[in-house]
Amino acid sequence: MHDFLDNLLGQALSASVIHAGLNLLFALLILLVGTWVAARMANFSRRALQRANVDDTLSGFLRNVIYGVLVAMLIVMALTRAGVPSAPLVAALGAGGLAIGLALQGSLSNLAWGVLLVIFRPFRVGDFVTAGGLDGTVQSINLMHTLLLLPDGREAVVPNGKVGGDAIVNHNRRGTRRFELKLGIGYKDDIGAAMAEIRRLFAADARILKDPAPGVWTVGLGENVVDLVIRAWTSSADSWDVQTDLLRAIREHFEAAGISLPAPRRELVITHGDVSDAAPRQP
Known part of the structure; x- marks a missing residue:
C-alpha cells in the first residue's frame, strides 16, 4: 500500500497523506475513548455528590456541567491532533461562549441563583x-x-x-412564631384588671408558649381609649387559630368583667340655616 501511494502520488505527498490519515485516526480515537471516559467521570462525580447528600437537582446539573467541559476539551484536543490550529479554535469558542452568555444573561442569572438556593x-x-x-x-x-x-x-x-x-x-423555619394583637379599653376601665384577665387567658391556652413568656403592655393613650398591645409565642401551625380564639375570649371575658372595648367616636355638628350668612365675611 505504501509503495502504491509512492508510485501514484510521489514519496513526499504519500508521506503527507499517511501522516494526515494517522492524525485523523488518532483524533477520532481521542473523541471515542475520551467521551466514554468523560461520561464515567461525570457519573462518578454525581454519585459522590449524592453520597454527600447534595440535592439531586444540583448534583444532576453539576454532572452535566462536568461532562460538557470534558467534552469541549476533548473536541479541542481532537481538532488539534487533526492539524487544526488551536489558538483560533479557542478564540472562536470563547467568542461563542461570550455571545451565548450575553444572549442568555437573564436565564443564567436565574440559573446561578437556583444553584445558590439549592446549596444554602x-x-x-x-x-x-x-x-x-x-x-x-x-x-x-x-x-x-x-x-x-x-x-x-x-x-x-x-x-x-x-x-x-x-x-x-x-415564616416557619424555626417552628415557632410570635404574634401581636392591639386593642383599646375605655378610660374609665381598670387597666390592671384588664391586663390580669388577658394573663389568665394566656395561662388557660396550652398552645401559647410559656418560654418565651407572653405579655401585655400599655403602649399609648388614644382619643377615647387606652391602647394595649399583646405579644405571645405559639407554634407556627397554631398561630392563626390562637389569635382568633384569643380575640374571641378577650371579648367575652371583658364583657363579663364589665371592661369596655369602645369603638371610635366622631362628633358631627349640624348647622341649620344659610351657612354663608352665619360665617363672617373676610375683608
Whole structure:
C-alpha cells in the first residue's frame, strides 16, 4: 500500500497523506475513548455528590456541567491532533461562549441563583415564605424558578433571580412564631384588671408558649381609649387559630368583667340655616 501511494502520488505527498490519515485516526480515537471516559467521570462525580447528600437537582446539573467541559476539551484536543490550529479554535469558542452568555444573561442569572438556593437552603418545600415580593408555601424548587402556592390557592412561578435578589422571609423555619394583637379599653376601665384577665387567658391556652413568656403592655393613650398591645409565642401551625380564639375570649371575658372595648367616636355638628350668612365675611 505504501509503495502504491509512492508510485501514484510521489514519496513526499504519500508521506503527507499517511501522516494526515494517522492524525485523523488518532483524533477520532481521542473523541471515542475520551467521551466514554468523560461520561464515567461525570457519573462518578454525581454519585459522590449524592453520597454527600447534595440535592439531586444540583448534583444532576453539576454532572452535566462536568461532562460538557470534558467534552469541549476533548473536541479541542481532537481538532488539534487533526492539524487544526488551536489558538483560533479557542478564540472562536470563547467568542461563542461570550455571545451565548450575553444572549442568555437573564436565564443564567436565574440559573446561578437556583444553584445558590439549592446549596444554602434558605427555605425548603413546605415552608411558608415571603420571596420575590409574594407570600406563599413553597411547592418546588428547581434551577430556574421557585413554585409558590399563594394563600388564595393560586400558583406563582417566581424566577430564581427575583427570589435571590430580594429579602427572603421564612415564616416557619424555626417552628415557632410570635404574634401581636392591639386593642383599646375605655378610660374609665381598670387597666390592671384588664391586663390580669388577658394573663389568665394566656395561662388557660396550652398552645401559647410559656418560654418565651407572653405579655401585655400599655403602649399609648388614644382619643377615647387606652391602647394595649399583646405579644405571645405559639407554634407556627397554631398561630392563626390562637389569635382568633384569643380575640374571641378577650371579648367575652371583658364583657363579663364589665371592661369596655369602645369603638371610635366622631362628633358631627349640624348647622341649620344659610351657612354663608352665619360665617363672617373676610375683608
